[in-house]
Amino acid sequence: MGKKVTINDVTLRDGMHAIRHQYSKEQIAELTREIDDSGADIIEATHGDGLGGSSIQYGFSKESEEDIIRTAVDNAKNAKVGVLLLPGIGVIEHLEKAYSYGAQVARVATHCTEADVSEQHIGKAAQLGMDTVGFLMMSHRTTPENLLEEAKKMESYGAGTIYVVDSAGALTMDDTRQRVSLFKENLSSGTEIGFHGHNNLSLGVANSIVAIEEGANRIDASLAGMGAGAGNTATEQLVAVMNRMDISHNLDLYKTMDAAENLMKPMMERPVQIDRLSLTLGYTGVYSSFLLFAERAGKEYGVDARDILTRISEMGAVGGQEDWIVGVAQELAKEKQNA
Numbered sequence: 561m562g563k564k565v566t567i568n569d570v571t572l573r574d575g576m577h578a579i580r581h582q583y584s585k586e587q588i589a590e591l592t593r594e595i596d597d598s599g600a601d602i603i604e605a606t607h608g609d610g611l612g613g614s615s616i617q618y619g620f621s622k623e624s625e626e627d628i629i630r631t632a633v634d635n636a637k638n639a640k641v642g643v644l645l646l647p648g649i650g651v652i653e654h655l656e657k658a659y660s661y662g663a664q665v666a667r668v669a670t671h672c673t674e675a676d677v678s679e680q681h682i683g684k685a686a687q688l689g690m691d692t693v694g695f696l697m698m699s700h701r702t703t704p705e706n707l708l709e710e711a712k713k714m715e716s717y718g719a720g721t722i723y724v725v726d727s728a729g730a731l732t733m734d735d736t737r738q739r740v741s742l743f744k745e746n747l748s749s750g751t752e753i754g755f756h757g758h759n760n761l762s763l764g765v766a767n768s769i770v771a772i773e774e775g776a777n778r779i780d781a782s783l784a785g786m787g788a789g790a791g792n793t794a795t796e797q798l799v800a801v802m803n804r805m806d807i808s809h810n811l812d813l814y815k816t817m818d819a820a821e822n823l824m825k826p827m828m829e830r831p832v833q834i835d836r837l838s839l840t841l842g843y844t845g846v847y848s849s850f851l852l853f854a855e856r857a858g859k860e861y862g863v864d865a866r867d868i869l870t871r872i873s874e875m876g877a878v879g880g881q882e883d884w885i886v887g888v889a890q891e892l893a894k895e896k897q898n899a
């Protein structure tokens with residue numbers, strides 16, 4: 561089926577959310593070596609919210625940005641190291657520094673209707689000669705047709721790959737199929753298409769396969785699904801399914817299974833799994849990295865964290881609005897008192 565699939569591993573970057581950005585240099589080094597040895601093509605390594613993400617708003621990371629990127633670069637023999645940048649959180653200077661530390665892939669992420677804020681960053685990454693990717697987050701929040709228009713903008717700025725990003729794990733298989741197939745029919749034939757899934761509705765692998773069937777050839781995955789919410793598409797599960805379907809890729813199944821089981825799972829602070837809270841993220845379409853914030857606020861204010869997420873969804877929150885969560889928890893607590 562189609563071209564060989566490139567696996568962009570997000571264990572270190574999206575996985576940062578699940579460990580509150582607290583991977584140590586030693587953990588980054590060990591994970592990079594195992595992921596690289598298992599055959600992943602790209603290893604993304606930054607704070608969960610990308611370059612410049614270490615802050616009071618998103619949580620401070622244990623290690624500096626330079627140490628995170630350099631440790632990954634120093635320990636990857638074959639894989640390229642990538643970085644994520646959300647314009648506004650990260651700036652051009654962050655990108656230049658990441659490049660100087662050895663990052664070769666730059667993924668510029670915007671909300672699905674705001675591609676126009678990525679022009680400078682995509683332009684800069686392309687000018688540096690980086691493998692430049694546009695990353696359209698919360699793709700369920702707009703129509704396939706509109707998402708295509710945003711993808712075309714990123715393509716025109718110089719991105720060689722455009723991703724459908726299911727940040728909330730809310731896309732169904734038909735939703736994924738419609739978005740990826742429109743990209744395939746309408747973007748330039750030289751533009752690669754990617755898919756980034758979250759497993760909140762238990763569709764991470766299924767949606768990734770649908771994306772491949774429709775012409776995507778870059779897929780994000782992480783060991784044991786380590787990532788925000790119920791996690792990302794689990795590498796070892798995806799590899800097993802791709803093997804069964806004769807989809808060509810570079811990964812070794814047993815190595816991904818062993819790394820997930822022996823290395824990744826023991827590092828998890830909170831099991832990365834589908835539970836009532838992560839399922840609510842997918843069900844209501846809320847950004848996966850809100851999970852731990854909502855859980856904490858629910859405990860602090862004595863309210864059901866599912867109600868927080870539902871209210872946040874009704875308010876139309878997008879990534880970056882983590883600070884709304886405490887306000888909503890306080891509001892719900894007051895309503896409970898007055899009931």
Ligand SMILES: C[C@H](O)CC(=O)C(=O)O
Pocket residue numbers: 574608609610646669697698725726727728756788848849879
């Ligand atoms: C900053 C986010 O964690 C990016 C991402 O992985 C997503 O939107 O999903």
Ligand SMILES: [Mn+2]
Pocket residue numbers: 574727756758787788848
């Ligand atoms: Mn993600």
